[in-house]
Amino acid sequence: MEERYDPQKVELKWQQYWADRELYKTGSKSSGQKFYCLEMFPYPSGEIHMGHVRNYAIGDVIARYKRMSGYNVLHPMGWDAFGLPAENAAIKHGVHPSEWTYKNIGNMKKQLDGLGLSYDWNREVTTCSPEYYRWNQWFFLKMLEKGLTYRKHSYVNWCPSCATVLANEQVIDEKCWRCDSTVIQKKLEQWFFRITYYAEELLQGCDELPGWPERVVLMQKNWIGKGEGVEVDFPVEGLDEKLRIFTTRPDTLFGVTFMCIAPEHPLSEKLVKDKVALDAVRAKYGKDTEKVGLLTDFYATNPLNGNRVPIYVANFVLIEYGTGAIMSVPAHDQRDFEFAEKYGLPVKVVIVPEEEFKIQDSGFKIMREAYEDEGILVDSGQFTGMKSDNAKKKIITFIEEQGLGNSVINYKLRDWGISRQRYWGTPIPVIYCDQCGTVPVPEKDLPVLLPMDVMVKGTGGSPLLESEAFLYTECPVCGSRARRETDTMDTFVDSSWYFIRYCFNKGDIDLSAELRDPESELDYWMPVNQYIGGVEHAVLHLLYSRFFTRVIRDLGLIKISEPFQNLLTQGMVIKDGAKMSKSKGNVVDPNYLIRRYGADTSRLFSLFAAPPEKDLDWSDKGVEGAYRFLNRLWGLVHKNLEGLHGHRKATGEPVNTLRLGDHTSRLYRKTHQTVKKVTADIEREYHFNTAIAALMELVNEITSFEPASDGDWRILKFVVEKLLLLLCPFSPHIAEELWEAIGNRPSIFEQKWPGWDEEAAKEDTIELVIQVNGKLRSKMMISAGTPDEEIEKIALADSRTGEIIGTQKIKKVIIVKGKLVNIVIGA
Numbered sequence: 001m002e003e004r005y006d007p008q009k010v011e012l013k014w015q016q017y018w019a020d021r022e023l024y025k026t027g028s029k030s031s032g033q034k035f036y037c038l039e040m041f042p043y044p045s046g047e048i049h050m051g052h053v054r055n056y057a058i059g060d061v062i063a064r065y066k067r068m069s070g071y072n073v074l075h076p077m078g079w080d081a082f083g084l085p086a087e088n089a090a091i092k093h094g095v096h097p098s099e100w101t102y103k104n105i106g107n108m109k110k111q112l113d114g115l116g117l118s119y120d121w122n123r124e125v126t127t128c129s130p131e132y133y134r135w136n137q138w139f140f141l142k143m144l145e146k147g148l149t150y151r152k153h154s155y156v157n158w159c160p161s162c163a164t165v166l167a168n169e170q171v172i173d174e175k176c177w178r179c180d181s182t183v184i185q186k187k188l189e190q191w192f193f194r195i196t197y198y199a200e201e202l203l204q205g206c207d208e209l210p211g212w213p214e215r216v217v218l219m220q221k222n223w224i225g226k227g228e229g230v231e232v233d234f235p236v237e238g239l240d241e242k243l244r245i246f247t248t249r250p251d252t253l254f255g256v257t258f259m260c261i262a263p264e265h266p267l268s269e270k271l272v273k274d275k276v277a278l279d280a281v282r283a284k285y286g287k288d289t290e291k292v293g294l295l296t297d298f299y300a301t302n303p304l305n306g307n308r309v310p311i312y313v314a315n316f317v318l319i320e321y322g323t324g325a326i327m328s329v330p331a332h333d334q335r336d337f338e339f340a341e342k343y344g345l346p347v348k349v350v351i352v353p354e355e356e357f358k359i360q361d362s363g364f365k366i367m368r369e370a371y372e373d374e375g376i377l378v379d380s381g382q383f384t385g386m387k388s389d390n391a392k393k394k395i396i397t398f399i400e401e402q403g404l405g406n407s408v409i410n411y412k413l414r415d416w417g418i419s420r421q422r423y424w425g426t427p428i429p430v431i432y433c434d435q436c437g438t439v440p441v442p443e444k445d446l447p448v449l450l451p452m453d454v455m456v457k458g459t460g461g462s463p464l465l466e467s468e469a470f471l472y473t474e475c476p477v478c479g480s481r482a483r484r485e486t487d488t489m490d491t492f493v494d495s496s497w498y499f500i501r502y503c504f505n506k507g508d509i510d511l512s513a514e515l516r517d518p519e520s521e522l523d524y525w526m527p528v529n530q531y532i533g534g535v536e537h538a539v540l541h542l543l544y545s546r547f548f549t550r551v552i553r554d555l556g557l558i559k560i561s562e563p564f565q566n567l568l569t570q571g572m573v574i575k576d577g578a579k580m581s582k583s584k585g586n587v588v589d590p591n592y593l594i595r596r597y598g599a600d601t602s603r604l605f606s607l608f609a610a611p612p613e614k615d616l617d618w619s620d621k622g623v624e625g626a627y628r629f630l631n632r633l634w635g636l637v638h639k640n641l642e643g644l645h646g647h648r649k650a651t652g653e654p655v656n657t658l659r660l661g662d663h664t665s666r667l668y669r670k671t672h673q674t675v676k677k678v679t680a681d682i683e684r685e686y687h688f689n690t691a692i693a694a695l696m697e698l699v700n701e702i703t704s705f706e707p708a709s710d711g712d713w714r715i716l717k718f719v720v721e722k723l724l725l726l727l728c729p730f731s732p733h734i735a736e737e738l739w740e741a742i743g744n745r746p747s748i749f750e751q752k753w754p755g756w757d758e759e760a761a762k763e764d765t766i767e768l769v770i771q772v773n774g775k776l777r778s779k780m781m782i783s784a785g786t787p788d789e790e791i792e793k794i795a796l797a798d799s800r801t802g803e804i805i806g807t808q809k810i811k812k813v814i815i816v817k818g819k820l821v822n823i824v825i826g827a
Contacts, residue, residue: 005634007598011733015113023747024118027072029524035071036525037063038499040533040541041078041125043085046104048111050573050580051534053590054606054616058570058686059532060117061607064729065682067118068753074525075118076502078125079105082133082425083491084162090424090456097424098452101128111591115599116732118749123502127494128424131508132501134447136493137429138512139548141440142555148194151438154417155264155285155319158186163462164421185285187264190419191428191487195547199224199411201561202546211566213613216538223539225412230396231323232405234259234300236311241267243300243311246322246410250395251388254380255329255350256307257340259300260293260314262324268313271296284315291316291339302327303404304395305381314339320414330370337370351375351388416544418490423456423463425488433475433482442476443512448484462486495541496548499528499563515557523559531564538569568686571615573606580618588618600731601627607688607730630734633699633727637720637738643713644720644742664715667705671719672761674698675754678726692730698723717742725754769820770795772804788815795821 018024039059042052063075079101086097093100105126112119125132143149157166161181171183195202203224206217229248236243243259261268263282272278272294281294293312300311316335317326330340330347340347347367353375374388383391399405419428427448429441441448451470454463464470464486475482503525504514514520533541542564549563572579575586593602605626610616637644674694681691702720707713720742728735728748739748763784768791770778778800782791792813795801805825814822 003638005631005734007600007630007733008595010737011114011116011599014733014736015116017736017746018116018118019113021747022122023749024075024120025122026074026076026120029072029521031072033071034074034525035063035066035530036074036528037066037530038074038076038502038528038532040531040537041080041495041498042108043083044079044081044101044104044108045085046107048108048590050588050590050606050618053115053602054573054612055532055534055570056112056115056117057603057606058568058612058688059530060115060603060732061682061688061729062530062532062686063118064732064749065753068725068729068749068751070752074123074502075120076123076125077112077117077119077121078123078498078502079108079127080491080495080498081105081126081128082488082494084164084422084424086424087422087456096452097456098128101424114594115590115603118732122505124506125498125501127491127498130447130449131506132498133426133450133494135497135501135511136426136489137441137446137448138443139493139497139551140429140489141443141446143193143551144440146551146554148197148551149191150194151189151191153187154190154192155185155187155282156190156417157183158188159183162422185283188419188421190417191430191485193416193418193547195416195544196411196413198547198550199413200226200409201550202413202543203411205546205562208562209567212564213535213567213569216535216542216567216569219538220543223413223543227410227412228407229410230399230405230407232303232327232399234303234309234325234327236267236271237299237301237308239270239298241270243267243325244323244405245325245327246408247327249329249332249392250399251374251377251380251383251391252329252332252350253302253304253327253395254377254383255331255348256302256309256327257330257346257348258309258328259311260317260326260328260339261311262317262319263313263315264319265313265317265324271298271311272313273297278313281313281315291335291342293339293343295343303402304399310345312339312343318414321412322410331367332370332372334370334372337367348379350378350380352378354387416490416492416547418493419487420490421462421486422488423450423454425491426450426493427464427470428485428487428489430485431473431475431482432485433478433480435480436475436477436482439475439477439482445476450488462488464488492540492544496544497552499531499545500526500549500552500558515552522557526558527560527562528564530566530568532568532570534572535569542567568612570612571610573616573618575618586618593623597623597627598630598733600630600734604630604692604731608692609689611689612686629696629699630731632703633723634734634738636699636702637741640707640716640720641741643707644717646713646743663705664712667701667719668715669760669763670698670701671722672756675722675726675756676758676761679753679756682729688730691726695723695727695730722754724748725751766818768795770798770801771820771822772801773824774822777801777804784818788817791815791821795823 037059039055063073067073081101086101089100090097127133140149157171159166159176159181161179162176166176166183174183176183203221203226206221209217227248229246230250231244231246233242233244263285268278277294281292284290284292292315296311296313298311299308301308317324328336330336330345331349332351351371377383377386377391383395386394396407427450429446429448431439431441433439451467454467456463471484473482473484503522515522545563550561552558553561575588578584578586580587590602601623605623606616608626609622677694678691681687707716724735724739736746736748740746765781766784768780768782769776778798782794792815808825811824811826
């Protein structure tokens with residue numbers, strides 16, 4: 001009686017086998033050519049979701065394939081374990097964030113192992129462990145020494161409910177992304193990393209990322225936002241002050257009708273008497289959803305035409321970009337246009353499309369929207385009639401010659417504010433002393449440990465303020481009683497260098513010594529050869545990682561500048577037309593799938609349903625189809641088990657191929673074609689879906705094959721072995737089980753990836769399509785490799801083609817080799 005396919009039994013058996021033998025332990029740098037495969041590590045929420053399954057299955061196929069192809073593979077996993085969710089869970093469930101986090105890590109680790117993922121757990125990283133975050137603190141101190149860390153007052157997005165600073169990306173429609181509370185602006189003293197020091201290098205580096213998706217590279221470039229332009233001084237009437245503005249459009253300078261400054265601009269207090277009104281604008285700072293302005297009592301003078309223009313304080317002007325003051329040209333900037341409409345300000349046209357130049361009635365006019373394109377200048381003094389590109393250069397030269405300003409380069413990129421007023425994060429290693437001021441914690445005293453005896457209430461400031469044992473310490477300079485910094489680091493710091501930590505075994509190591517060791521494996525493993533994760537991390541995480549890598553390089557600890565050689569951004573998992581989420585009620589539980597169908601089916605479906613970079617539309621029928629395929633394979637092997645087990649391992653060419661029968665020859669050829677296609681599909685942008693389709697076609701071919709001789713059985717053994725070797729990266733457990741069942745010793749993953757014979761993969765015959773004037777007229781089988789001259793003769797000699805051509809003149813014959821002939825005729 002044929003043994004039934006029991007995925008749970010099979011999968012537990014082989015997971016234990018792999019773990020006992022440490023099959024996925026990383027080799028040393030002497031083990032050959034390396035391949036570093038990395039999926040973005042998860043936040044330990046406690047449960048994996050289908051996005052995890054897809055992401056990690058993609059990485060696992062790549063890692064297993066590269067390992068079988070002879071590479072020394074590093075394939076680690078860890079936990080992005082600090083952050084707000086743990087604090088929120090602590091408040092909700094009355095448990096310590098540490099307890100909640102480590103319990104979740106244990107659960108998720110079991111789930112990942114249950115998927116049969118080939119991780120080297122000896123390299124595991126947990127960012128909330130002191131062994132890890134002490135090096136966050138060490139990097140902070142090194143950057144402080146280099147002038148790359150500093151402290152300043154800054155307006156921040158503040159969630160009153162979470163009592164913490166939020167990044168711009170965490171504010172959605174003026175609400176906190178976590179708790180939906182209204183976000184306000186608050187001025188706090190914050191710690192910053194000077195990422196702007198590397199702005200130009202980060203921008204130039206974007207052109208050295210050929211293995212990244214173009215859209216991600218473009219998102220990085222746009223976020224850095226290089227702007228080449230000019231700074232111009234606008235004198236303020238009645239004050240010995242000037243407003244310096246930056247613009248990338250000097251061709252619009254003659255169209256300025258008002259000025260705007262940021263609420264925290266140094267002159268805002270001088271220009272506004274009504275401090276209550278000023279605070280009201282500050283409360284809406286940075287919120288583009290509502291453009292709010294406050295008219296000051298002062299005017300500025302446009303230095304190019306002498307026009308007198310009013311000055312506003314506006315919530316949309318950012319102090320961090322440019323100079324914190326802008327010239328407003330409503331005719332040629334849509335944001336300025338909307339502001340002008342709201343406050344009844346004039347709109348002056350100074351650029352028109354080239355085709356309208358001759359009929360343009362220049363000056364003040366009614367417009368429905370701003371004209372933001374370039375064109376021909378009008379009402380612009382001596383520059384009238386010039387094209388924008390030429391006028392820009394001429395105006396900049398004029399400004400510099402007249403001493404009105406100078407050409408500059410600015411970036412939209414702002415320094416990275418890392419201070420967070422939360423508990424569950426890396427303590428910032430700084431001490432405040434009344435005598436000595438701000439004092440860095442000495443390296444020998446690292447890590448500054450996060451106290452475990454605090455209560456997380458979710459209200460007020462940081463819980464660290466309530467821990468006197470943490471808060472008060474001795475000044476390392478004078479020995480006086482001093483106070484520790486109670487802000488913790490942004491969790492993006494944790495994920496900005498974790499890929500470097502993986503290059504060493506886990507544990508409490510002296511990373512600074514490891515990094516400085518010329519025999520260290522860091523330069524061997526870095527950069528990551530293949531990085532895999534969601535496109536939602538296309539800006540901040542990737543940009544911060546690129547920044548950190550350069551900082552570590554400039555500390556003399558690493559040679560490379562870019563951390564990730566190739567990037568794959570996998571698509572989302574979609575169900576019922578929307579991304580899977582608990583709020584939408586369209587979540588599919590991976591644990592249920594594994595219990596019902598097995599990990600191999602779950603993996604196979606997620607890899608087969610769509611190319612990795614595309615969204616995957618969930619299909620229950622698709623899951624059932626993957627399960628049926630594996631059951632069919634199981635039945636096919638077990639049906640022929642006695643014959644397969646009775647033949648030796650087919651390592652070479654099993655028989656003389658010239659003596660094979662037609663069906664046997666076809667199966668043999670199909671096998672070589674399948675090896676070639678699956679290999680090419682994995683190598684060519686990881687097209688796993690078409691690779692799996694090729695495996696299914698080969699199974700179809702095997703199903704119709706009935707071995708009738710000893711030679712046929714040897715061929716079948718050869719074919720099944722190749723099939724299992726090709727399948728094992730996708731569905732590893734069943735491949736291991738069947739590999740052993742047909743008489744081979746495990747593990748299948750210690751075998752080499754199969755090769756193919758180019759001659760054996762060639763078709764003996766091909767189907768030739770014959771067209772006349774592009775219309776199908778006939779088909780026939782011909783020998784593969786037939787010369788074009790012969791193909792033309794065969795096509796013209798075909799009786800059905802001859803009837804169509806008749807006495808008409810043949811103008812030309814087009815041959816698409818191996819596919820078709822198109823005979824073009826006419827009168």
